[in-house]
Structure formats: structure tokens, C-alpha cells
Amino acid sequence: MPSKRLSVVVTRRLPEVVETRLTELFDAKLREDDRPMTRGELVDAMQEADVLVSTVTDRIDAGLIGQAGEKLKLIANFGAGFDHIDVATARSRGILVSNTPGVVTEDTADMVLALMLGVTRRIQEGMKVMQEGSWQGWAPTALLGGRLGGRRLGILGMGRIGQAVARRAAAFGMQVHYHNRHRLRPEIEDALEATYWESLDQMVARMDVISVNCPSTPSTYHLLNARRLQLMKPSAVIVNTSRGEVIDENALTRMLKAGQLAGAGLDVYEQGLAGNPELRDMPNVVMLPHMGSATQEGRVEMGEKVIINIKTFDDGHRPPDQVVPAML
Missing domain, CATH: 3.40.50.720 (NAD(P)-binding Rossmann-like Domain)
Known part of the structure; x- marks a missing residue:
């Protein structure tokens, strides 16, 4: 039977x-x-x-x-x-x-780089110009962004996805840095050409791009709180494809509005499905509906x-x- x-x-x-x-x-x-x-x-x-x-x-x-x-x-x-x-x-x-x-490792890592490019190369702003039909033609100073090559990338969370992001970032010519609960084995660190920072405060203060790739746990809730966000350079960009709760979203919104950060690429949100409503109107913020693994x-x-x-x-x-x- x-x-x-x-x-x-x-x-x-x-x-x-x-x-x-x-x-x-x-x-x-x-x-x-x-x-x-x-x-x-x-x-x-x-x-x-x-x-x-x-x-x-x-x-x-x-x-x-x-x-x-x-x-x-x-x-x-x-x-x-x-x-x-x-x-x-x-x-x-x-x-x-x-x-x-x-x-989802490779797919999410791809999306991290897509968000980096979206923010630094102002892709969202360029798309809006075309969709509105307001493009007046090429100009030497129009929609100038910045290149990824040469920038310092700080990866917060160096698990599978963080390491996949590091490999992609190196191909773009970025300098890879990371903070993790445990330091990687020397052979992995060497292969990724990644620099370990024991102090998260010291790392975020020196990076041009921060990529959040750590899981959501009680210890990572608001790991990037208002104080830590204020340590970042005004020219820095932050990307989050992990969990919204890792970043204090209200503090991030205030800093972006005040010009204290250059931009953000977000695929996850602390506040509901679409995050803080004020983020939607910011030209330097690329927002996606949790598409990292899609x-x-x-x-x-x-x-x-x-x-x-x-x-x-x-x-x-x-x-x-x-x-x-x-x-x-």
C-alpha cells in the first residue's frame, strides 16, 4: 500500500x-x-x-x-x-x-553593480529625460556622472554575495574593502584583493561606495545608524540589496535631502514596500522593488x-x- x-x-x-x-x-x-x-x-x-x-x-x-x-x-x-x-x-x-x-548570489551581485552604475552614471535621470521627451540633444556638460574605476568600495558583509560583489567590482577597477563579523581566510582575501577593516566606523568614513550585503539579525538592525551615516563622505554612495532594516532609513533620507550623501541605490526598504515616500522624488536615488534575485x-x-x-x-x-x- x-x-x-x-x-x-x-x-x-x-x-x-x-x-x-x-x-x-x-x-x-x-x-x-x-x-x-x-x-x-x-x-x-x-x-x-x-x-x-x-x-x-x-x-x-x-x-x-x-x-x-x-x-x-x-x-x-x-x-x-x-x-x-x-x-x-x-x-x-x-x-x-x-x-x-x-x-541568489550571482543575481544579487549583478544587481549591486547595476545600482552602483545607476546612481553614479545618473541612468535614472537620463531615462526620465528620454521618457518625457525633453532631450535637447547631446551637450558636453549634460548629465555628467562619475566612473566606478578607482573608487573605494566598502562591502558590509563578506559572505557569498559580498564576495561575488567584490569580484565584479575588481573587474570595474574598484578598490575592494570590507567589514565582516569574521575576517576571511588569507587565501580568500588575497584572491579578492580585499582589505579588511575591523572598525566599521573607520571603513565607512573612507569609502566612496558602501554596499550592504549582511543579513538582517538583531545585531545588524540599524547597523548603519544616523551616527555612522554621518561619518560617510558627502561624495559617497550607498547601495542596499540586503535588508532595509540594516539602514536607518529616516536618517538616510535626511542626509540625501541635505546633500550630505551623493546618492543611494535601494532594492529593499525599512518602511513598508516602497520606503520613505520622500526618497521617490530624489533624482540621485535609484529605487527597485526587491528585484535582486528576480x-x-x-x-x-x-x-x-x-x-x-x-x-x-x-x-x-x-x-x-x-x-x-x-x-x-
């Missing part, structure tokens, strides 16, 4: 090939539309499922986990970040949490990792991408 298939509830629409495979392997309940689940819908899903496939738009806190059914044994997150899940409470309830690390290839690979984690769990083994206490 065939064994009962795992009940899997998916909270958002996923690439079609991923959804098809999920339904082939499990008793999968998919979304008919792509709106985020309400809190009530998440409660219902967590009461009926053996496995919940969540995304970054699902805030799975202690209160929600407390209402989970006895069946729920795995939250297989579609994404590398897991700060939206109370992992400690899940563990105390015997619920495992897995993620999809490494898949490639077809990357999202399919994320789905494949989710499936591997669920299948491994279903076979009685630890999911290969289980989130463990050392990661918190």
Missing part, C-alpha cells in the same frame, strides 16, 4: 515548473493568485499542512507558530533570508526551518532547493539547508 503523501501548502505562486514538480511529489496545495496570505490564511495553512512553503512576505512570528497544527513539522522557506520566521520558537515546537542559500533561472533553482529540502525530510533525513542556531 503506498505511503501517504506529505501535505504541502505553498503561500505564493512559484515558477510553473516548480509548482508542477511539487504536485507530482506531494499533496501540494497551490495559490490561485499571487497575493500574500493574510494572517488568518497562514494560520489555516499551518494547521492543515505537514510542510509550509513560505516566502519573505510571510511574517511567521511566535504567535502564528503557537497556532500551528500538530502536523506541521517543516517550514521550507523559498528564499535565503529567514529573518521573517521566528526560528527559535519553531524549534521549540519541533518544527524545522530550511532556506535556499547560495542560489531572474527566471534563480527562482527555479530556489524552487528546486525547496523540493530537495522537503523530499529529504520526507525520506526521514535532515533537510540539507536546515537553519541551525549558529546561523541565527
Whole structure:
């Protein structure tokens, strides 16, 4: 007699090939539309499922986990970040949490460089001129930006994505510097030609570009607070493709308005979906809707990792991408 298939509830629409495979392997309940689940819908899903496939738009806190059914044994997150899940409470309830690390590395690093170029070369301003039909022709002093080559890049968080950014930045002729919780091994540091700064304050004060690539944890909340932002050079640019909470967004907005920073490229926001409304009207700010990992290839690979984690769990083994206490 065939064994009962795992009940899997998916909270958002996923690439079609991923959804098809999920339904082939499990008793999968998919979304008919792509709106985020309400809190009530998440409660219902967590009461009926053996496995919940969540995304970054699902805030799975202690209160929600407390209402989970006895069946729920795995939250297989579609994404590398897991700060939206109370992992400690899940563990105390015997619920495992897995993620999809490494898949978005190259795509996110590409977007970091795109944002750097967008801000420093004033691409957004040039696009606006063309879209409005107001271009009067080429002029020697029109829309002058600055080149990336020769600039000092300070990478905040030198994990997979930070290192991928470093490799790309070196190809543009940038000088790579970094601050990390732990210093890289000498051979990695040498390969990246990266200079380590133990003091974040000293690094940000000397950089031309800061790229935020660290995860969101209690220790990184407002790591770039008002005081640290004020250490930056007025000619400096800041790029964030990690989590909005790492930067004090109100302080950043004030400094950009006052001309105390040259510009910002943002893919994530502290304040809601679109960040501080005042940022939208600034010509020196490039804003994207959390597109860092948005490639077809990357999202399919994320789905494949989710499936591997669920299948491994279903076979009685630890999911290969289980989130463990050392990661918190």
C-alpha cells in the first residue's frame, strides 16, 4: 500500500515548473493568485499542512507558530533570508526551518553593480529625460556622472554575495574593502584583493561606495545608524540589496535631502514596500522593488532547493539547508 503523501501548502505562486514538480511529489496545495496570505490564511495553512512553503512576505512570528497544527513539522522557506520566521520558537515546537542559500548570489551581485552604475552614471535621470521627451540633444556638460574605476568600495558583509560583489567590482577597477563579523581566510582575501577593516566606523568614513550585503539579525538592525551615516563622505554612495532594516532609513533620507550623501541605490526598504515616500522624488536615488534575485533561472533553482529540502525530510533525513542556531 503506498505511503501517504506529505501535505504541502505553498503561500505564493512559484515558477510553473516548480509548482508542477511539487504536485507530482506531494499533496501540494497551490495559490490561485499571487497575493500574500493574510494572517488568518497562514494560520489555516499551518494547521492543515505537514510542510509550509513560505516566502519573505510571510511574517511567521511566535504567535502564528503557537497556532500551528500538530502536523506541521517543516517550514521550507523559498528564499535565503529567514529573518521573517521566528526560528527559535519553531524549534521549540519541533518544527524545522530550511532556506535556499547560495542560489541568489550571482543575481544579487549583478544587481549591486547595476545600482552602483545607476546612481553614479545618473541612468535614472537620463531615462526620465528620454521618457518625457525633453532631450535637447547631446551637450558636453549634460548629465555628467562619475566612473566606478578607482573608487573605494566598502562591502558590509563578506559572505557569498559580498564576495561575488567584490569580484565584479575588481573587474570595474574598484578598490575592494570590507567589514565582516569574521575576517576571511588569507587565501580568500588575497584572491579578492580585499582589505579588511575591523572598525566599521573607520571603513565607512573612507569609502566612496558602501554596499550592504549582511543579513538582517538583531545585531545588524540599524547597523548603519544616523551616527555612522554621518561619518560617510558627502561624495559617497550607498547601495542596499540586503535588508532595509540594516539602514536607518529616516536618517538616510535626511542626509540625501541635505546633500550630505551623493546618492543611494535601494532594492529593499525599512518602511513598508516602497520606503520613505520622500526618497521617490530624489533624482540621485535609484529605487527597485526587491528585484535582486528576480531572474527566471534563480527562482527555479530556489524552487528546486525547496523540493530537495522537503523530499529529504520526507525520506526521514535532515533537510540539507536546515537553519541551525549558529546561523541565527
